[in-house]
Amino acid sequence: MLLELHHIRRGLFVPIARPLPPRPFKRSPFARQWSSSPKVSGTESAAARCVPRACLAMAAAVATKRRLAVHHGQKLSEEYTCRIPKTDAEILHFFLCFLEDQRLPDVPVFINGGYVRDLLLGKEPDDLDLTLCLRGCPEEVTVAALLDEMRGYVESRPEFGLSEFKNATILSNESKDKQLDTFKAHFTNKDGVKTEVDVMPTIGEEKYSDDNRIPIRDQRGLPEEDALRRDLTIGALLLRVQRAPGERGESNGLEFEVFDFYGGVDDLCKGVLRSPCPVNKSVAEVAEVVLRTPEEQEIAKHLKIQELPPDEAVQVLWWSKVLIDDPLRICRALRFAAKFKFELHKAFWLAVPFALEPLRTKVAGSRKFTEYQKIGGYGFKACFDFFHLAFNKTFGPEGSLRLASALLGGQDGKGQARMLSQVKSFNVDLYEELAAVIKPEASDASDGVELLGELMVAALAATDFEGRVQDPMTEFTTACDGMCVSNAMREAGLAPWKACAALVAEPPEANSLDSRVADACGVSPQSLVRHVQVWEAMKICTARTGPEYATPYRRRLALALAGLQRKDPDLQSCVEVEPQTRSIGEAAR
Numbered sequence: 001m002l003l004e005l006h007h008i009r010r011g012l013f014v015p016i017a018r019p020l021p022p023r024p025f026k027r028s029p030f031a032r033q034w035s036s037s038p039k040v041s042g043t044e045s046a047a048a049r050c051v052p053r054a055c056l057a058m059a060a061a062v063a064t065k066r067r068l069a070v071h072h073g074q075k076l077s078e079e080y081t082c083r084i085p086k087t088d089a090e091i092l093h094f095f096l097c098f099l100e101d102q103r104l105p106d107v108p109v110f111i112n113g114g115y116v117r118d119l120l121l122g123k124e125p126d127d128l129d130l131t132l133c134l135r136g137c138p139e140e141v142t143v144a145a146l147l148d149e150m151r152g153y154v155e156s157r158p159e160f161g162l163s164e165f166k167n168a169t170i171l172s173n174e175s176k177d178k179q180l181d182t183f184k185a186h187f188t189n190k191d192g193v194k195t196e197v198d199v200m201p202t203i204g205e206e207k208y209s210d211d212n213r214i215p216i217r218d219q220r221g222l223p224e225e226d227a228l229r230r231d232l233t234i235g236a237l238l239l240r241v242q243r244a245p246g247e248r249g250e251s252n253g254l255e256f257e258v259f260d261f262y263g264g265v266d267d268l269c270k271g272v273l274r275s276p277c278p279v280n281k282s283v284a285e286v287a288e289v290v291l292r293t294p295e296e297q298e299i300a301k302h303l304k305i306q307e308l309p310p311d312e313a314v315q316v317l318w319w320s321k322v323l324i325d326d327p328l329r330i331c332r333a334l335r336f337a338a339k340f341k342f343e344l345h346k347a348f349w350l351a352v353p354f355a356l357e358p359l360r361t362k363v364a365g366s367r368k369f370t371e372y373q374k375i376g377g378y379g380f381k382a383c384f385d386f387f388h389l390a391f392n393k394t395f396g397p398e399g400s401l402r403l404a405s406a407l408l409g410g411q412d413g414k415g416q417a418r419m420l421s422q423v424k425s426f427n428v429d430l431y432e433e434l435a436a437v438i439k440p441e442a443s444d445a446s447d448g449v450e451l452l453g454e455l456m457v458a459a460l461a462a463t464d465f466e467g468r469v470q471d472p473m474t475e476f477t478t479a480c481d482g483m484c485v486s487n488a489m490r491e492a493g494l495a496p497w498k499a500c501a502a503l504v505a506e507p508p509e510a511n512s513l514d515s516r517v518a519d520a521c522g523v524s525p526q527s528l529v530r531h532v533q534v535w536e537a538m539k540i541c542t543a544r545t546g547p548e549y550a551t552p553y554r555r556r557l558a559l560a561l562a563g564l565q566r567k568d569p570d571l572q573s574c575v576e577v578e579p580q581t582r583s584i585g586e587a588a589r
Contacts, residue, residue: 076119076255083123092109112230184196234268242256276318353395405420409479413484426459458557
């Protein structure tokens with residue numbers, strides 16, 4: 001029978017398969033009781049049960065395309081758990097034994113975030129993140145205190161196979177002010193394999209002060225409250241880790257219970273990106289939490305959110321809160337759409353306007369560029385679709401908004417906002433035409449930063465901007481400054497533009513030396529200087545900081561850009577004889 005978790009704040013009730021077990025605290029949680037520790041005989045079986053098995057992994061991956069045989073409150077089957085790396089299984093087993101030795105055997109341990117998502121998608125996961133539910137524990141029991149105890153525990157228990165343990169805070173200054181109990185644990189096993197694990201408590205209800213958008217968070221929250229903080233349902237999935245009982249009660253490996261409070265499994269099956277949102281909450285209750293400023297209330301009015309069906313309105317409002325709390329989540333949503341080829345839920349486009357201006361002017365551009373580099377690593381189509389969406393998709397009141405100006409730019413290294421001008425119109429056909437000339441051949445490698453630079457230039461060339469008109473090269477430079485991009489991306493975009501400028505410039509007058517060389521080569525002086533001009537322009541496209549294969553693609557883009565500005569029937573013929581032109585140019589010099 002499904003039982004309801006009690007003490008859920010603010011009317012949020014979510015059924016789970018069984019209640020969390022009671023947590024007796026009769027003795028000090030930090031009393032060292034090494035003699036009463038459980039045997040570690042289960043370590044090998046835990047690892048053995050989690051060794052990747054190709055046949056099971058393949059079966060799970062195929063099943064994911066149709067459906068996921070995974071439900072809230074159920075144990076995760078071996079076809080998924082077989083992909084948990086052996087080192088991670090050993091660390092999880094170690095954590096459970098450590099908590100038992102600290103007289104905290106009933107403190108729930110959860111794996112969260114992308115690790116769970118990747119397991120269900122048939123991938124081998126990485127970046128192990130753990131949350132500990134410390135609800136009901138004495139105040140002195142914190143993640144920091146537990147990790148402080150862990151160093152001595154590792155040293156005294158060599159049978160776990162861990163040779164070294166370090167822990168470090170991963171808090172920002174803002175988080176430190178809010179006293180968030182979050183740390184990164186560094187484990188090294190006897191084979192020298194290093195593993196980093198982020199550890200934090202389950203975070204509960206969030207409260208806001210009038211002068212600060214960063215919430216004060218309850219660090220004794222319930223798992224469903226913690227999952228509600230995540231930006232996407234597919235990242236809000238939890239796995240509770242427990243020791244699997246054997247026939248005589250001894251440990252026989254690990255078992256994993258799925259906690260899916262907000263439909264993440266269903267969204268994985270449908271290929272949809274959506275934020276978690278509260279259940280059993282009215283639109284008015286959510287609006288009171290989310291719409292805290294007159295500006296936000298005005299946006300909601302223009303978007304007519306109150307006219308939406310209640311479930312849709314709650315989804316939009318809560319997603320807008322998620323984005324307002326951290327506008328970079330807009331970029332993350334686009335990255336996940338590119339990575340998994342998932343569709344953004346329609347509520348996204350109603351939530352984005354609330355966080356668009358903060359994303360444009362207040363988020364560090366370097367953080368955005370980090371997300372875009374990952375998109376670049378997904379290949380040409382992912383990059384192409386990203387810029388297509390950024391420049392062409394219209395949304396908001398009367399379709400008046402686009403993403404490009406907010407995405408491409410940001411606060412530079414000195415905290416100054418530098419970004420694209422607002423987009424007035426976008427020529428999709430021209431963008432596709434320009435992108436086609438730089439699409440890598442099947443036999444060529446693909447460099448993500450190179451693709452980003454070249455495709456951004458293609459998009460800018462197909463764009464008309466509002467207000468003060470800047471040339472596309474200046475727009476490109478401004479956006480790159482705001483994003484603090486790498487030199488390789490700057491070169492990838494600026495080289496074709498500079499080469500284009502050189503190609504469309506008027507050829508210089510032939511001098512006497514040019515005339516003599518032209519006569520010796522059997523060409524006219526005008527033809528000679530034009531060929532030399534093209535040769536010099538093509539040299540600008542030579543990759544210096546970028547990959548060597550990029551040079552011909554940059555040249556193609558430069559020629560296509562030049563063709564937009566100046567119709568020159570002789571230009572292509574000059575390029576086609578470029579090797580001969582090189583020798584002529586060298587002779588002329």
